[in-house]
Amino acid sequence: MNQMKYIEPAVMFFTMIVYVAVAVLIGVVAGTTVGLFLKALNFLSGKTGALPVPYKMLLLPVGGLLNGLLLYKMKSGAPSSIAAVHSEGEPPFDRSFPAKYLAALITLVSGGSAGKFGPSAHFAGSLATWIGKVFHIQPFLRAQLIVCGISAAFASLFGAPVTAAVFGLEVLAIGSIRHQFLFPSAVSGIAAFEVNKRLLHTPYEYFTIHAMPSFSVLLLLKVAALGMICGLAGWLFVESIEQGGRLFSVVREKLHLPFFLMPCVGGMLIAVALLIFPADFLGLSLPLLDKAMHGGHVGFFAFLWKILFVAVTLGSGFYGGTFTPQLVIGSAAGNAFAGLLGMNPVLGAAAGMLAVVSAASNTPVSAVLLGYELYGHVTGMYMLAACIAGYLIIGHRSVYRDQLVYDPKSLWVQLEPGVELRKESIRLSSGTSNQTGRFHLPW
Numbered sequence: 001m002n003q004m005k006y007i008e009p010a011v012m013f014f015t016m017i018v019y020v021a022v023a024v025l026i027g028v029v030a031g032t033t034v035g036l037f038l039k040a041l042n043f044l045s046g047k048t049g050a051l052p053v054p055y056k057m058l059l060l061p062v063g064g065l066l067n068g069l070l071l072y073k074m075k076s077g078a079p080s081s082i083a084a085v086h087s088e089g090e091p092p093f094d095r096s097f098p099a100k101y102l103a104a105l106i107t108l109v110s111g112g113s114a115g116k117f118g119p120s121a122h123f124a125g126s127l128a129t130w131i132g133k134v135f136h137i138q139p140f141l142r143a144q145l146i147v148c149g150i151s152a153a154f155a156s157l158f159g160a161p162v163t164a165a166v167f168g169l170e171v172l173a174i175g176s177i178r179h180q181f182l183f184p185s186a187v188s189g190i191a192a193f194e195v196n197k198r199l200l201h202t203p204y205e206y207f208t209i210h211a212m213p214s215f216s217v218l219l220l221l222k223v224a225a226l227g228m229i230c231g232l233a234g235w236l237f238v239e240s241i242e243q244g245g246r247l248f249s250v251v252r253e254k255l256h257l258p259f260f261l262m263p264c265v266g267g268m269l270i271a272v273a274l275l276i277f278p279a280d281f282l283g284l285s286l287p288l289l290d291k292a293m294h295g296g297h298v299g300f301f302a303f304l305w306k307i308l309f310v311a312v313t314l315g316s317g318f319y320g321g322t323f324t325p326q327l328v329i330g331s332a333a334g335n336a337f338a339g340l341l342g343m344n345p346v347l348g349a350a351a352g353m354l355a356v357v358s359a360a361s362n363t364p365v366s367a368v369l370l371g372y373e374l375y376g377h378v379t380g381m382y383m384l385a386a387c388i389a390g391y392l393i394i395g396h397r398s399v400y401r402d403q404l405v406y407d408p409k410s411l412w413v414q415l416e417p418g419v420e421l422r423k424e425s426i427r428l429s430s431g432t433s434n435q436t437g438r439f440h441l442p443w
Contacts, residue, residue, distance in 0.1 A: 016183065023148050023184040026131055027191025030124035030152035034192070035200040037101065037120060038157060044109040045283055056111050056279060057271035063110020064267030067318050068260030070103045081125035081150055083402040085143045085172055086420075097126040103319040111270065111282040113309035114320020117157055121321075124149030144181050147172075151185040152192035159197070159204030160373040164189035167366040171400060174362050174421075175407030207293050209346055212378045222341045224385040226334060226348055227355040231390030233303055233333040234326065234359035238397045240307050241322065244315025259317070266316020270309060281309040285328045292331040292349040303333035322399040323361070330356030347382070350375055354383050355390030360399045364391040396426050 048059060104119035106112075128149035132142040147168040154164035165186035169177050196202035252262055270282075280288045285306060292298045299305075310325045334352015338345045350371070358367035364387045371383035392409055401422035408415050408426075415426045 019184040020187055022131075022135070022137070022145065023187035024191045026124075026128045026145060026148040027152045027155075027188035028195055029131065030127050030149050030188070031156045031192025031195040032200070033123055033127060034120045034153050034156040035196040035202050037105070037123065038116070038196075038202060039200065041105060041108055041116065044105065048109050048111070049279075049283065053274055053279060056282065057274050059110045060112070060267035060271045061264045062267070063106050063112060064263035064265070064316065064318060065261070066106050066110075067103050067112075067263040070099050070106070071263075071317070071319055072258075072260040080400075080402050081121050081146055082172055082400055083420075084125060084129070085146050086402065086404060087143075097123050100319055104321075107313070107318045107320045108283050110267070111279075112267070112313040112318040112320055113270070113281055113283065113285065113306065113325070114313050114318060115322050115324035115326075116284065116320075117153065117323035118321025119319065120153040120157055121150045124153040144184055147178075147181045147185050148188035151189035155189035155193040156196045156202070158370075159193065159202070159206070160370055161186075161189040161193040163366050163369040163373055164193075166369055167363055170363045170366050171361055171403065173404040173406055174396065174398075174409070175405065175417075177365075205290075206373075207350065207375055209350060209375050209379055212347075215381065219343070220382060220385050222343055223347070223351050223382040224389045226337055226341055226343065226351050227358075227386030227389030228393045229337050230330050230333045230352040230355035230386070231359035231393035233307075233329055233352075234356040234390060235394045235397055236304075237307050237310070237322075237326065237329055237356070237360055238394070238399050240311035241314055241399060244311035246315075248315045248317070263317040266312050266318060269312050269316070273309070273312075277305055277309075281306050284324050286324075289328045289331050289353075292328075292335040293346065293353075295335070295344070295346045295349075298332050298335055300336045303329045303336065306332060323357075326356045326360050326399070327353050330354065347379070350379060351383060351386035355386040358387040359390035359394035360397075362391065362394075362398050362400075362403060364388055367391075396421065 048056070051059070100119060101123055104116070107114050108116065125146040128145040129142060132145045137145065150168035150171070151164040154167050155161040165182060168185045169181050172178065248262055248266065251265070252259070257265070288298060288302065288306070306325060306329050310322070314320060314322070330353035331349040333356065334348040334350065335345045337352070338348020354367040354371050357370065358364040367387040368384050371379060375383070396405060396409065396413070396415065398421050401420065403421050404418055405415055405421060406417045412429050413426060414429050
């Protein structure tokens with residue numbers, strides 16, 4: 001031990017050099033791939049978004065059918081990026097990711113209401129796994145490479161490399177962060193961001209919140225209350241996705257429909273919905289987000305309609321992510337409820353966006369950092385209140401069902417540590433003393 005204390009700094013320095021080399025490589029490769037995906041998505045979405053509504057209605061079932069044929073005829077069974085990180089032994093390489101790349105494009109371009117981060121993280125994680133195989137990196141270290149891929153995808157899409165460094169770690173589990181992953185994750189995210197910013201010239205949007213008042217305890221409490229409301233919107237989002245998937249499974253079994261036709265059925269339902277609702281809820285719905293973030297009137301129930309569209313899209317089998325919908329749902333809900341609380345709708349939209357991310361993804365630290373990168377430091381304390389409130393109120397629910405749970409959010413909740421959320425048996429603690437039968441505080 002006496003000799004090791006002199007050798008250890010040299011060992012750690014060498015470790016950092018290796019991490020930098022591998023993480024930069026993953027950041028450049030994954031960042032370029034995701035950046036090109038984003039460019040293709042923006043270009044094609046611009047074309048289809050300008051189509052008249054009748055053409056959009058026709059495009060939705062066609063996109064669903066193509067999704068079904070791509071995904072179910074080339075089904076790989078590969079786990080999600082989060083599950084791959086948690087898997088024991090060597091993380092599997094998904095050879096079908098090019099087909100999923102195309103399926104994600106088709107989903108969003110045809111009008112499916114979904115996100116871009118989930119597929120991008122899967123692409124990046126698959127590429128990171130492949131790089132690990134090429135360079136014969138030990139299997140137990142390849143989990144770190146997948147986290148680097150997740151970070152690279154996040155930084156490439158949202159222009160937030162600091163948040164990306166933490167999000168790839170925090171999203172893995174509730175109550176535990178693998179700090180040994182932080183350095184390579186940060187390097188990979190920065191490399192991907194720089195590639196997109198300087199080489200691919202990927203445009204990023206940041207928001208400025210003007211005329212922030214001096215600190216007010218009353219306003220802090222209002223923002224916390226708004227965070228709880230938006231956290232419940234996140235709960236509804238998670239529940240709607242789960243129930244949507246179950247509902248379409250029941251329909252498929254009752255009607256004896258093949259798997260590959262279900263996205264087409266979902267596309268037809270969304271097309272019919274366009275007879276009632278505007279096309280604002282199709283695709284990524286970024287114009288809706290921008291309108292909410294600039295204080296425009298988006299409609300009080302806009303966040304509910306977005307949840308419905310996403311639930312039908314993903315529940316029927318379209319391939320897409322859930323992170324961008326969280327941003328849209330949160331900004332719309334925050335904008336809507338801010339007026340009831342006597343708040344500026346811009347501040348409400350900003351707080352609501354982060355609260356839903358904190359709640360539905362169980363990533364409060366990342367949500368706070370995202371606020372700093374998107375809005376600047378002026379809203380920091382208020383965003384912190386919204387994120388914590390949203391994170392707690394949703395309980396142990398998540399759009400990422402492969403997340404592990406290590407520590408419960410409440411002393412009155414019991415669970416088995418290290419179990420995936422979808423398998424977790426969460427229950428209330430007894431709240432009574434075994435000797436007296438009286439209610440007592442768990443501590």
